[in-house]
Amino acid sequence: MIEQLLSEKTKEALNSLYGASVETVSFEKTNPDFTGDLTLVVFNFLKISKKKPEDTANEIGNYLKANVSEIADFNVVKGFLNLVISDSYWLNYFNSVKNKDFSSTKLPENAPVVMVEYSSPNTNKPLHLGHVRNNLLGFSVAEILKAAGNKVVKTNIVNDRGIHICKSMLAWQKWGNGETPESSGIKGDHLVGKYYVEFDKHYKLEATDLKAKGMSEEEAEKNAPLVLQTKEMLLKWEKGDKAVRSLWEMMNGWVYKGFDVSYKMMGVDFDKTYYESNTYLLGKNIIDDGLAKGILKRREDNSVFIDLTADGLDEKTLLRSDGTSLYMTQDLGTALQRFEEVHFEKLIFTVANEQDYHFKVLSLILNKLGYSWAKGLHHLSYGMVELPEGKMKSREGTVVDADDLMSEMIKTAEATTKELGKVDNLTEEEAQHLYKTIGLGALKYFLLKVDPKKKMLFNPAESIDFNGNTAPFIMFNYVRVQAMLRKATDAGIHFDSSETMEITSVLPKEKELIIKVHSFETIIQQAAKEFSPALIANYTYDLAKEYSQYYHDTSILKEENNEKKIFRLQLSNMVGNVIKASTKLLGIEVPERM
């Protein structure tokens, strides 16, 4: 990396010129309005040099030019030292990576293990837009971490038990008339979700009824017959009641079949799937351990808690007075279980920001209990997706359904593609695949290009764009490259040999493209560090945009100089390779034609 070399040499310069040693020296990309590639801001060194900014910059510049062969020239504007890196440096770099497969990563044996948990669906309803953001984020972060040199284990924990699951079960029992996915033709998860909404409808009626009879709102909500029956059902489930268990298994089975279809459509997968019904009792041994260490305390009524008031938080109960465990207890237990299973360096939880508090407490407790691995826990917190009318609520049916949204996107892609008349040479199968690639790509990019932690507004009335900063634009540029390369191959031009072209100078745009590709590695590392697919998305867009301008202004196949022509083809090929690799990190596939 050129930055590293320059940083070292600058330290050397400061030492030799002013006899001072500086810890870190960093460069930034030169502002496009000035000449140069990298810029050193010298204001920080004035104390050392005891000279004017211009003089300091000039002295450092002279030293670097004399001692670093990669520096072709420099100029000084006020306190800014702009360095021009020689074309030959960039060309050497270009030649070393022009045929590289940017998407392959070879992991060292001892690569750190990172577990990424995402999705975590409930089995009482189908996936909605919020889940889509979660799934895409989790999957993409996993891909990015892989590319950054980690061994990644993708995990899903299915919340398959609990009072909310019993709600749809009870409603189906009461009003389902034996309806099944087969008999109704409704996708399993949607069918179950239908009864979840049904439950809420009846429950609200009951509560209103009780209120009319003089109960307070709170009483009415607690004493609605449906609520009591659900609690009873949960107790039966916990005791292993045969009828309840088999109903549970049947309905969950429908849901899993449905989820599989949605996951496959989204293009996400998991290495491990956990079920809450198997893990909800975990964590009690941690409690015993904490009590023994005196970090957890037992109340008079036998419940167990931890006092976090000294850390600015509250008292957190970890065991009910009847000895049963809670959400937090369970999460403590599963974290420990996972560490014992895979010895992760990091454990990433992809969960919406409404649970920031929960994860803060979780990490704090584990740290207090002295588990050294707990510092590897990270909550990948993302903002909620909101609709113009506010938060989505599954119970009330005000959600953007994941399956509906995806098929809507594919339909839009189909309509647009046909309108542009781009399907003439495709078989029906190829065309269908193309619509899916474009539609889902547009959706994925739309959700991933925004900083994860920001909440996002989705207006279903305004369909997702296909122009500008979008996946179809990026794909379009990839496709243009492929079309051109096919044409070149047909004409018998060999651009993919490792042969080095005798190019001595490059166009400014060509240099920019090489520099852009050069920074791909750094961007991956940064995205991995910040768990941010948005960085990859924006990088890819910038690259595609620059290529688009280059393509527009420069003739490639029509270039008469053969060396230049081949160089340009190689450059295009390289840009295509990077686009393919970086979109892959977002879970986006690129088509070969469109």
Added chain:
RNA sequence: GAUCCCAUAGCUCAGCUGGAUAGAGCAACGGUUUUCUAAACCGUAGGCCUUUGGUUCGAAUCCAAAUGGGAUCACCA
């Protein structure tokens, strides 16, 4: 009441480990096609970077407060 997150063009967002004149896309207006895919390219217009104070040679960026928006603070998950 307490804590956490957010605030940049009409809209959606970049930029935030302090640096030069704050960038894209959409929408608006105008232009480019006998030339490698026009889902493209070029141009015009659009900004008290929410406000105030502080730190600094230098602040959209760091600190504090205020305002507005969101979330959380169960022996629910």
